[in-house]
Amino acid sequence: MRRNLIFILMSIEIMLNGTGVAFVAAGSRWGQPDGQIMFLFILAMAAAEVSVGLALVLRLYHLHNNLDADAANEMRG
Amino acid sequence: MEAAFYIAGIVAIVSTVLTISRLNAVHALLYLIVSLLAVAVAFYAMGAPLVAALEVIVYAGAIMVLFVFVVMMLNLGKRAAIAEGQWMQGSIWVGPVLLSAVLIAEVVYLILRARLPEIAVGVIDPKQVGLALYGPYLIGVELASMLLLGALVGACHLGRPVHEKTEARYDRNSDGARAHSGGNLIRAGIGRTPDAP
Numbered sequence: 667m668r669r670n671l672i673f674i675l676m677s678i679e680i681m682l683n684g685t686g687v688a689f690v691a692a693g694s695r696w697g698q699p700d701g702q703i704m705f706l707f708i709l710a711m712a713a714a715e716v717s718v719g720l721a722l723v724l725r726l727y728h729l730h731n732n733l734d735a736d737a738a739n740e741m742r743g
Numbered sequence: 744m745e746a747a748f749y750i751a752g753i754v755a756i757v758s759t760v761l762t763i764s765r766l767n768a769v770h771a772l773l774y775l776i777v778s779l780l781a782v783a784v785a786f787y788a789m790g791a792p793l794v795a796a797l798e799v800i801v802y803a804g805a806i807m808v809l810f811v812f813v814v815m816m817l818n819l820g821k822r823a824a825i826a827e828g829q830w831m832q833g834s835i836w837v838g839p840v841l842l843s844a845v846l847i848a849e850v851v852y853l854i855l856r857a858r859l860p861e862i863a864v865g866v867i868d869p870k871q872v873g874l875a876l877y878g879p880y881l882i883g884v885e886l887a888s889m890l891l892l893g894a895l896v897g898a899c900h901l902g903r904p905v906h907e908k909t910e911a912r913y914d915r916n917s918d919g920a921r922a923h924s925g926g927n928l929i930r931a932g933i934g935r936t937p938d939a940p
Contacts, residue, residue, distance in 0.1 A: 670827055672768050672814060676775055679806065680759055686794075687782060694789040697865055699872045702794045703880050706872075709801050710887040714894030716806050720813045721901035727817055734826075 669735045671723045675716060682712045748788035755781035766824040768814045772807060779803040793869040 668674065686705040693701020723733065730737040758778040765771035779802045786795035876884060 668763075668827065670768070670823065672810070672817075673763070673771065673827075676771060676810065677763060679802075680762065680775070680778070683779065683782060683802065687785070690786055690791050690794055691789060694791055694867065697867070699867050699875045702791050702867060702872045703876050703883070705794050706797070706876065707883055707887055709797060710891055713801065713806060714890050716809060717894050717898040718901065720809055721898045723813065724816070725901055732826075733817070733823065 671726065671733045671735055674735060675719050675723065678719075679712060679716065682708055682715075745788075748785055751781045751784035751788060754778075755785060766827045768823070769811075772810055772814060775810075776803050776807050779807065790866040792866065793872050 668677075686708045689701040689704040689708070691701070693699065693704075726738055727733060755778050758774045758781060762771045762774040762778060765774065779798060783795045783798040783803070786792075786798060
């Protein structure tokens with residue numbers, strides 16, 4: 667199991683990209699531009715998510731000096 | 744065009760599998776960029792040229808550059824790869840892989856049973872997309888702009904340097920620190936730069 671935060675963010679990108687592929691394929695199947703518009707929204711959301719996520723990763727790395735996702739467990743619910 | 748789509752799809756799947764199985768972050772990023780470029784080719788073959796260009800420009804150009812910058816900044820080396828190798832072994836992934844294999848077999852069966860439609864019904868040119876984007880989806884564009892603004896402010900806030908060391912360094916030069924260390928020092932002007940008023 668992977669616990670590296672960089673790999674977690676990369677996997678989120680892969681999943682969002684897969685969703686976009688599904689949207690564009692569906693839009694292309696029905697000949698409508700709506701699927702591509704949804705992909706544009708997913709693109710904007712992925713850009714926002716990755717910028718905030720990488721800033722958080724940098725802060726966590728300076729705090730704990732490693733990228734283990736389990737190291738950031740002092741926020742107990 | 745159909746052959747191009749299938750070849751690009753196979754390249755995308757293979758490079759994505761290689762992405763999530765690499766131990767070194769830079770190698771994984773290289774495979775991820777290849778995967779995104781292959782998906783862009785698949786988009787073009789599906790008749791979506793605007794989205795194909797945006798995939799190359801935004802995903803492979805901007806987001807991946809962010810990842811490369813951060814990986815280079817953190818300077819992950821052999822130690823991180825060894826740690827990942829220790830985490831990845833074990834039989835935790837067997838269950839999800841089996842369940843996903845069942846789902847993939849189901850999808851392949853359904854695709855092979857159904858009548859195969861043509862890949863590209865027609866090319867949806869950027870003009871159509873733009874007209875729909877700034878017509879019925881205008882509120883979505885506004886929401887996306889607000890989301891990007893929020894991400895900008897959040898990244899600036901999280902990325903600013905706040906360590907005890909830098910805070911102490913700034914505090915030493917401030918008037919408050921000088922008043923804390925004794926009033927005579929303020930009157931004598933110790934610690935001020937010469938060109939300060």
